[in-house]
Amino acid sequence: MASYTYELIELGDDAHGLGCKCCRFIKGTDLPRPRKDLSEAESRTLAVGFAGSVLKDWTKLNAIIKRFEGVLQKRWLKKGTKQRREILLRACPEMPPCHRPDFQGFRNGQKNLPRSRTCPSRAYLWPYINLEDLQQAYPMLLFINSRGRHLPQNFISADIDNAHLGAGWEFKPPKCGTMIFHNQRTPKTYGDTADLADSLRSTANLYDWAMQFVSRVDPGLGLLGLEIQAGLYSFLVQCVTLILHDVVPSQFFLAPHQPVPPPLIPKRGDWVTLQDHMLEAPYRLPQGLDLDRLKSMVSTRHAAATDHVWLLREDPSYFTETLIEWKEHDWREEVCTCLECWRDAAADMLTHAFDDFLFWHEIHRCFKLMPTLETQLARADLEQVRLQKKDELRWAELDEICHLIMIFPMANIRRGLPGSPRMRQCYPLSGKRDAKTLERWAMKRGRSEAERRVDTVFHAMIDCEQRALHQLTPLIQEAQYMLDTEPKAAELVDSWVLNQFADLSLLAELSDQMQRFKPWSDAWRICTVGGMVDKSIAKIMTLSQSLTEAIVHACKESETLYSPASKLWQYPADKRPSKANNSQMRHAESHLDIFWGELEENVLDYSGEDVSEILAARGLRKRKLYRTPKWKDPILAPAAEVNQAPRFGLIELNPNVPKKRSAGEDHAGATKAPKTKTRGVASTPLDEEGVVTVTPEPEEAVPLVTIKVKKRTHRVFSALLPEAGAENHHKIEVAWDDMLQAMADIGMMPEKLYGSVWNFKPTEECVVEGMTRGIQFHEPKEVRRGNKIGPHMVRVFGRRVQHAYGWTAGMFVCE
Numbered sequence: 001m002a003s004y005t006y007e008l009i010e011l012g013d014d015a016h017g018l019g020c021k022c023c024r025f026i027k028g029t030d031l032p033r034p035r036k037d038l039s040e041a042e043s044r045t046l047a048v049g050f051a052g053s054v055l056k057d058w059t060k061l062n063a064i065i066k067r068f069e070g071v072l073q074k075r076w077l078k079k080g081t082k083q084r085r086e087i088l089l090r091a092c093p094e095m096p097p098c099h100r101p102d103f104q105g106f107r108n109g110q111k112n113l114p115r116s117r118t119c120p121s122r123a124y125l126w127p128y129i130n131l132e133d134l135q136q137a138y139p140m141l142l143f144i145n146s147r148g149r150h151l152p153q154n155f156i157s158a159d160i161d162n163a164h165l166g167a168g169w170e171f172k173p174p175k176c177g178t179m180i181f182h183n184q185r186t187p188k189t190y191g192d193t194a195d196l197a198d199s200l201r202s203t204a205n206l207y208d209w210a211m212q213f214v215s216r217v218d219p220g221l222g223l224l225g226l227e228i229q230a231g232l233y234s235f236l237v238q239c240v241t242l243i244l245h246d247v248v249p250s251q252f253f254l255a256p257h258q259p260v261p262p263p264l265i266p267k268r269g270d271w272v273t274l275q276d277h278m279l280e281a282p283y284r285l286p287q288g289l290d291l292d293r294l295k296s297m298v299s300t301r302h303a304a305a306t307d308h309v310w311l312l313r314e315d316p317s318y319f320t321e322t323l324i325e326w327k328e329h330d331w332r333e334e335v336c337t338c339l340e341c342w343r344d345a346a347a348d349m350l351t352h353a354f355d356d357f358l359f360w361h362e363i364h365r366c367f368k369l370m371p372t373l374e375t376q377l378a379r380a381d382l383e384q385v386r387l388q389k390k391d392e393l394r395w396a397e398l399d400e401i402c403h404l405i406m407i408f409p410m411a412n413i414r415r416g417l418p419g420s421p422r423m424r425q426c427y428p429l430s431g432k433r434d435a436k437t438l439e440r441w442a443m444k445r446g447r448s449e450a451e452r453r454v455d456t457v458f459h460a461m462i463d464c465e466q467r468a469l470h471q472l473t474p475l476i477q478e479a480q481y482m483l484d485t486e487p488k489a490a491e492l493v494d495s496w497v498l499n500q501f502a503d504l505s506l507l508a509e510l511s512d513q514m515q516r517f518k519p520w521s522d523a524w525r526i527c528t529v530g531g532m533v534d535k536s537i538a539k540i541m542t543l544s545q546s547l548t549e550a551i552v553h554a555c556k557e558s559e560t561l562y563s564p565a566s567k568l569w570q571y572p573a574d575k576r577p578s579k580a581n582n583s584q585m586r587h588a589e590s591h592l593d594i595f596w597g598e599l600e601e602n603v604l605d606y607s608g609e610d611v612s613e614i615l616a617a618r619g620l621r622k623r624k625l626y627r628t629p630k631w632k633d634p635i636l637a638p639a640a641e642v643n644q645a646p647r648f649g650l651i652e653l654n655p656n657v658p659k660k661r662s663a664g665e666d667h668a669g670a671t672k673a674p675k676t677k678t679r680g681v682a683s684t685p686l687d688e689e690g691v692v693t694v695t696p697e698p699e700e701a702v703p704l705v706t707i708k709v710k711k712r713t714h715r716v717f718s719a720l721l722p723e724a725g726a727e728n729h730h731k732i733e734v735a736w737d738d739m740l741q742a743m744a745d746i747g748m749m750p751e752k753l754y755g756s757v758w759n760f761k762p763t764e765e766c767v768v769e770g771m772t773r774g775i776q777f778h779e780p781k782e783v784r785r786g787n788k789i790g791p792h793m794v795r796v797f798g799r800r801v802q803h804a805y806g807w808t809a810g811m812f813v814c815e
């Protein structure tokens with residue numbers, strides 16, 4: 001197969017002089033670049049050759065799938081890992097062994113390995129063709145099914161996007177026209193270079209021309225896509241031929257067609273993870289926009305931002321622990337515990353909390369107003385390939401907000417990772433105020449491979465030049481793969497950094513999902529007038545900036561904000577209940593109320609913004625804050641009296657001797673039978689003061705709705721929602737696996753997202769009535785080290801589900 005991409009393997013190991021693998025990754029010198037010495041005639045010859053190979057191999061693959069797909073599935077599933085590996089290596093002897101081999105150059109191994117042993121060009125053009133992924137049971141079958149059942153034109157954009165390319169591939173409208181793939185079925189027309197004006201004159205249907213316009217491809221990228229597809233379909237044909245080794249080749253076209261087998265449902269682990277979707281995405285038909293899933297993820301993230309604000313207002317221990325986390329990741333000073341630094345950290349913490357709430361509320365509002373895709377497409381202009389104006393404005397506003405607030409998690413990672421407790425020893429200038437950002441990211445020499453890997457991946461995500469080279473979504477996926485497969489690297493990333501990484505990942509997922517809404521997304525990004533969108537964005541940005549300045553001023557002028565080590569903040573909720581601990585908890589809660597009252601007053605005086613009104617204007621109902629009740633001494637139950645049996649003499653035990661009775665004994669136990677009045681009307685009884693007393697009717701108690709659950713599930717919810725006065729509740733810990741299983745048992749299906757985020761979404765089998773929204777929890781850092789959820793986080797989780805769903809103690813009972 002001809003090759004025109006940038007390749008240096010043929011020149012030898014010492015001819016390139018590109019440096020070590022980390023330098024090559026950062027500068028992108030390993031990535032394929034287009035050849036500039038190709039003439040128009042040579043490009044056209046290559047394009048026709050690639051197109052002919054693609055359509056020829058697809059025709060054969062489609063014929064095999066229609067006749068032998070069921071046989072292929074049974075044989076592949078019965079084979080072991082070793083047998084699958086042998087078939088893959090016979091089809092492609094140079095197949096890379098690891099997942100995403102285009103990122104393998106800096107993961108492990110010797111630093112100065114030559115490029116020919118670390119970064120072959122195949123890894124960049126076909127990063128999803130590797131042994132680690134394809135030797136599993138289902139990815140290969142999904143790959144064969146999607147490519148054999150659907151035309152190559154459906155994958156051309158995805159194949160180009162999945163390739164890991166270097167500089168020089170940017171779209172530049174050429175003079176000779178653009179490549180057209182839509183509705184092209186012959187080698188001469190598939191990938192043909194045509195002028196759009198000539199295409200418009202020759203196309204009878206305006207919709208077809210509009211589809212050609214939005215799906216046009218630059219000739220350089222189009223030629224690359226044809227080469228990728230030629231190699232891909234050739235590889236798949238060889239694989240199915242090896243699996244069907246005993247079938248005569250003529251039967252591939254002559255055997256009768258078979259019924260389409262049922263869709264494959266991959267067997268994953270215990271819970272659904274985003275990593276599974278990421279693994280299977282390159283092998284499936286490119287999916288469109290999943291609006292319901294996006295609404296669910298945004299709704300839970302908005303609820304988490306709301307809960308975060310309320311927990312800072314309600315729980316003193318949550319407030320101080322969050323403040324300590326922000327102080328530990330402060331870039332201004334290396335080690336400083338003065339009051340001024342604590343106030344700076346508190347200002348950062350509170351501004352981040354309110355910014356999170358404001359912007360996620362805007363995103364949630366946009367999705368809430370968004371009609372279904374069917375409704376939008378039903379009223380769209382198909383000839384112009386444009387959505388209705390109000391729908392385009394909603395998407396444009398949402399797109400702009402997502403790209404705008406990506407700055408916040410990137411900025412937090414940029415300043416927080418070098419100063420984090422687990423990584424600050426790697427950066428000598430991380431705590432210097434006068435140091436520039438690049439100087440803070442300068443790592444010492446002699447650091448471990450895991451430390452360098454964390455540094456390289458996270459620095460690439462926040463650096464604009466490297467994001468342009470490697471793309472944000474593949475970098476996020478590589479970071480998640482590192483956290484899942486490299487324990488030493490995962491230990492270096494603490495929970496604060498993981499939270500910022502999770503937000504960045506969710507925003508990138510939203511942007512990618514909107515990108516898939518083609519061709520409509522191209523229209524609103526190119527044709528939409530940004531006047532109304534800019535006004536909406538400017539309004540929320542002005543409010544955010546005003547609130548930020550006011551909170552920073554209020555924290556600096558605060559007279560009630562002290563170090564978390566102060567006794568005023570001590571909140572011994574995890575200790576045994578006692579009068580002293582109860583008094584201290586009430587004192588800390590009172591001090592937190594005073595601090596928030598002072599903060600809101602200072603913000604109002606400085607900027608004129610009322611925090612309560614800002615929250616109320618965004619539909620945030622005022623919650624009843626939990627406050628510790630006054631201490632009541634426990635009532636000691638009186639000791640039970642021991643009734644000793646009377647002792648009788650022998651004469652009293654003789655039945656022949658009559659027993660003596662004392663005076664009045666005959667009438668002591670007699671009770672007078674009540675006499676019912678049968679004539680006249682009974683008089684109303686009077687009390688001692690002569691006031692008429694009426695016996696009240698017994699009130700019917702509202703029955704508590706109870707739900708029967710398993711013993712293991714009941715144990716979890718008893719910890720989250722304890723009974724009043726429950727003994728030893730301050731010591732209760734919950735295993736994370738038990739927590740996941742308990743939520744799944746009541747119909748809240750867990751899904752692992754990026755970072756430490758778990759999303760719990762109600763399903764149709766939910767046993768609690770009226771469940772319409774999900775909830776989001778961060779997996780605590782203790783769990784990742786094999787421990788259980790601590791009592792503090794158990795209390796936080798319990799309060800969150802209590803506020804979100806109104807669940808109460810005793811609601812879940814054991815079967």
